[in-house]
Amino acid sequence: MSTPLQRVFRDLRAAGRKGVIPYITGGDPDLATTYELLVAMARGGATAIELGVPFSDPMADGPPIQLSDLRALRSGMTLRKTLAPPLRVRTWEEYNQTASAGFAMLKRVYALVLMLLIGVAAFNLIATLIMVVMEKRKDIAVLLAMGAKRRDVWRIFVLKGLVVGAAGTAAGLLLGATACFALERYHFIRIPREIYGISTVPVTVEPSNFVLVALASLGLCLIATFYPARRASREMPVEVFRS
Numbered sequence: 001m002s003t004p005l006q007r008v009f010r011d012l013r014a015a016g017r018k019g020v021i022p023y024i025t026g027g028d029p030d031l032a033t034t035y036e037l038l039v040a041m042a043r044g045g046a047t048a049i050e051l052g053v054p055f056s057d058p059m060a061d062g063p064p065i066q067l068s069d070l071r072a073l074r075s076g077m078t079l080r081k082t083l084a085p086p087l088r089v090r091t092w093e094e095y096n097q098t099a100s101a102g103f104a105m106l107k108r109v110y111a112l113v114l115m116l117l118i119g120v121a122a123f124n125l126i127a128t129l130i131m132v133v134m135e136k137r138k139d140i141a142v143l144l145a146m147g148a149k150r151r152d153v154w155r156i157f158v159l160k161g162l163v164v165g166a167a168g169t170a171a172g173l174l175l176g177a178t179a180c181f182a183l184e185r186y187h188f189i190r191i192p193r194e195i196y197g198i199s200t201v202p203v204t205v206e207p208s209n210f211v212l213v214a215l216a217s218l219g220l221c222l223i224a225t226f227y228p229a230r231r232a233s234r235e236m237p238v239e240v241f242r243s
Contacts, residue, residue: 004048005021005048005050012047019048020047021049022049023049023050024037024049024050024051024052025071025072026051026054026072026077026081027071027072027077028054028068028069028071029072029075031081038051052065052069054069054072054077096198099195099198103202114213118220121217121220122220122221122223122224125161125165126224126225128164129157129160129224129229132228133157133228133232133235136232137235137240138240140153140235140240141235141236141237141241142237144235145237145241150233150234151233153232153233153235154229155229157225157229157232157233158222158229160225162218162221162225165217165220165221165225168217169217169221173210173213173214176210177205180203181205183203184203184204
């Protein structure tokens with residue numbers, strides 16, 4: 001399938017004549033001037049007019065075009081303004097609102113499922129710390145008998161729980177980031193284009209999401225340590241030694 005510009009070149013070659021194809025950056029120096037120049041070029045006999053979008057291909061553009069792009073951007077030029085009516089620029093979310101709404105709902109559901117999984121992990125952490133407290137009763141009693149404060153014992157188990165939670169959180173973030181970057185680069189998850197209008201799942205890696213998940217995970221881990229740490233600090237050395 002040929003582009004309009006390729007069809008122009010083909011017609012010129014078939015007619016054996018030359019053509020004039022000027023280039024102009026949309027919005028340089030402003031939108032009104034661009035419209036005036038386009039009309040003047042068309043009336044002046046331009047075979048075709050190439051309308052450039054600011055910084056659409058900065059590696060291929062030379063210094064003069066890059067300078068015109070900068071002037072266009074300073075005037076507030078965007079893709080929507082460049083392709084004014086009757087042309088309309090739409091994102092994939094606007095193009096397929098049904099799929100966009102479905103992805104947004106799935107994102108919220110997955111966030112809820114993730115929080116539930118973190119909650120289950122927090123309960124596992126509670127069980128693990130309680131088992132540690134039961135195994136270390138004599139050690140705790142010895143520390144208390146030697147003059148350790150109950151608050152110090154409480155801090156020890158809170159710190160232990162935070163270390164375990166931080167290690168799990170770091171491992172989860174690393175695996176999640178690796179999967180997200182791989183999916184963003186290779187698009188190995190395919191979806192029916194006939195239904196959604198796109199063939200791959202759009203992925204955007206947002207650091208703020210990782211920060212929120214890490215804070216939520218560490219917060220739940222911190223809360224999960226309170227009961228085992230309190231139980232450890234309430235141990236009575238005399239009762240432990242008697243048993």
